[in-house]
Structures are given as C-alpha cells and as structure tokens.
Amino acid sequence: MIGAIALLLVCQLAGEAIHRLTGLPLPGAVIGMVLLVGWLALVRKERPTLEAVTGWLTAHLSIMFVPAAVGLIDEGAALSRYGVGIVVATVISVLLTLSVTALVFRWAVRRFGPDEQEQA
Structure with a gap:
C-alpha cells in the first residue's frame, strides 16, 4: 500500500516539476496523471495495489475537501x-x-x- 501511495505522489511531484521546468500549458496534476497511465501501461503488476489505494481514497473523498473549505x-x-x-x-x-x-x-x-x- 505504501508503494502505491508513493507512486501516486511521485507522479504528482514529477508532473508539477515538468510543468514548472518546461512551462507546458497543462496543470502538473494532468501531466502526473499521464505519467501514471504510462507507468501502469509498462508495469502491470502495480494495478491491484493501486486499485486498493484509489478505492480507499475515493471512499473517503469528502475528507479531501476539508482543506479547500x-x-x-x-x-x-x-x-x-x-x-x-x-x-x-x-x-x-x-x-x-x-x-x-x-x-x-x-x-x-x-x-x-x-x-x-x-x-x-
């Protein structure tokens, strides 16, 4: 589970870094999502663990809105x-x-x- 969470955070961080370094007109989160899709296409063994983590995050999505509120x-x-x-x-x-x-x-x-x- 920690590896899947780390993968999500690394893709997010890499997307933000690419956005800031290149000035691409895409948000860093979108670039990170593209990186994650590319990673999942290459490394298929990540899918079950990532599904468990994203299922938990989706189930507790309302908590994510607290900082914004x-x-x-x-x-x-x-x-x-x-x-x-x-x-x-x-x-x-x-x-x-x-x-x-x-x-x-x-x-x-x-x-x-x-x-x-x-x-x-």
Whole structure:
C-alpha cells in the first residue's frame, strides 16, 4: 500500500516539476496523471495495489475537501464581493457541461451504436 501511495505522489511531484521546468500549458496534476497511465501501461503488476489505494481514497473523498473549505474561510472579503458571480458562473458552466455531454452522448449513440435492424 505504501508503494502505491508513493507512486501516486511521485507522479504528482514529477508532473508539477515538468510543468514548472518546461512551462507546458497543462496543470502538473494532468501531466502526473499521464505519467501514471504510462507507468501502469509498462508495469502491470502495480494495478491491484493501486486499485486498493484509489478505492480507499475515493471512499473517503469528502475528507479531501476539508482543506479547500477551510481555505475559503480566509477569503471572506473576496467571497462577499464576488460570491454571487462565482455561484452564477458555476451554475451556468455546470448546465452547459451537462448539455454538451448529453448532446455528444446522443450523437455518439446514433453514430456508433448498434443499428435497430441488428437488435431485432
């Protein structure tokens, strides 16, 4: 388990380092995730241990939001000034994301899904 946690942290750190050293327009976490996928493609024996660790992390995901929520307390002045705009922008972006996702899904099912004649 410690090895899997270390692997996650090393990939995160390597992604952040690559981001800062190269100036790539991708967040370090995304670069780290690509590194992790590459590692898992090369070393298949890591998967069962990593699945156990990520399952535990996902089950306790709400704990991960505590630092972010505490950080919001320090931003009271900014939230009181821009809070309504932030909420409106969040709601609009969620609705747009849901709509685009639904439209792309419907298009993909029509385009790549089984034909009605094949189902009968």
